Amino acid sequence: MAANAERASDAQILAAARALLAARYVIALTGAGMSVESGIPPFRGPGGLWTKYGEPPMNGYQIFLADPKKAWEDRIRRQDDELWGPLKVAKPNPGHQALAELEALGVLRFLITQNVDDLHRQAGHNALAEIHGNWKLIRCIECGARFKAEEIRLEVLPPQCPQCEGLLKGDTVAFGEPIPPEVLRQCADHAALADAVIVAGTSATVYPAAGFALEVKQRGGQLIEANLYESEISRVCDLSLRGPTGEVLPRLAAAVADLRRARLS
Numbered sequence: 001m002a003a004n005a006e007r008a009s010d011a012q013i014l015a016a017a018r019a020l021l022a023a024r025y026v027i028a029l030t031g032a033g034m035s036v037e038s039g040i041p042p043f044r045g046p047g048g049l050w051t052k053y054g055e056p057p058m059n060g061y062q063i064f065l066a067d068p069k070k071a072w073e074d075r076i077r078r079q080d081d082e083l084w085g086p087l088k089v090a091k092p093n094p095g096h097q098a099l100a101e102l103e104a105l106g107v108l109r110f111l112i113t114q115n116v117d118d119l120h121r122q123a124g125h126n127a128l129a130e131i132h133g134n135w136k137l138i139r140c141i142e143c144g145a146r147f148k149a150e151e152i153r154l155e156v157l158p159p160q161c162p163q164c165e166g167l168l169k170g171d172t173v174a175f176g177e178p179i180p181p182e183v184l185r186q187c188a189d190h191a192a193l194a195d196a197v198i199v200a201g202t203s204a205t206v207y208p209a210a211g212f213a214l215e216v217k218q219r220g221g222q223l224i225e226a227n228l229y230e231s232e233i234s235r236v237c238d239l240s241l242r243g244p245t246g247e248v249l250p251r252l253a254a255a256v257a258d259l260r261r262a263r264l265s
């Protein structure tokens with residue numbers, strides 16, 4: 001832990017809550033910092049899986065396409081390794097729950113996540129796009145349909161799409177694989193409507209996700225970050241709420257709910 005354990009003040013939380021309630025259309029962008037708080041190791045940085053084991057091949061998708069049967073065999077063998085193990089036991093943390101609450105309050109309209117861990121869904125979030133896919137799902141690379149992993153029979157590899165007999169692949173987007181266009185379109189549509197973005201657990205430097213947040217800012221929208229440390233995105237944020245997302249976001253959701261109640265009474 002850094003010596004600098006800065007925490008957002010109540011005044012900052014209140015200012016952010018007011019900004020959210022003043023906005024017409026709020027979206028959120030979330031990243032690895034939220035997963036880390038649920039015990040999922042990051043890929044990059046100190047203690048990151050890629051730092052430890054080396055980066056996966058940059059042409060992972062092409063390797064998959066060249067020999068899908070072998071790729072599926074590798075995937076099945078890897079089910080219990082250091083990445084998949086934590087994903088299986090991870091639970092949504094109070095940060096995931098707070099964003100789901102903001103959605104339930106009608107304040108947060110859409111969530112874009114770079115995380116593949118399924119935790120926003122498990123927290124009850126409905127309107128979301130997982131731009132790097134979801135580790136629990138299988139996707140047809142022909143028709144784009146998604147299936148729960150347990151719905152797909154693996155007696156014959158590679159498995160075929162039950163709808164179109166196309167090639168099935170894990171939904172997680174591999175290096176070299178295009179992000180499914182309908183996911184990008186959805187993100188762009190919601191970003192175009194947004195006048196405020198909550199950036200949580202991410203330095204928002206990885207494209208295309210970062211672009212959606214910055215686009216809203218460029219149009220004059222509000223950028224509110226909830227991040228443990230100052231990062232690239234902090235410089236352009238209107239409000240920076242420092243602290244773990246599992247602590248800051250519940251305070252923010254509570255402040256929004258309080259203001260709402262006060263206005264209604």
Ligand SMILES: [Zn+2]
Nearest residue numbers: 140143161164
């Ligand atoms: Zn299909």
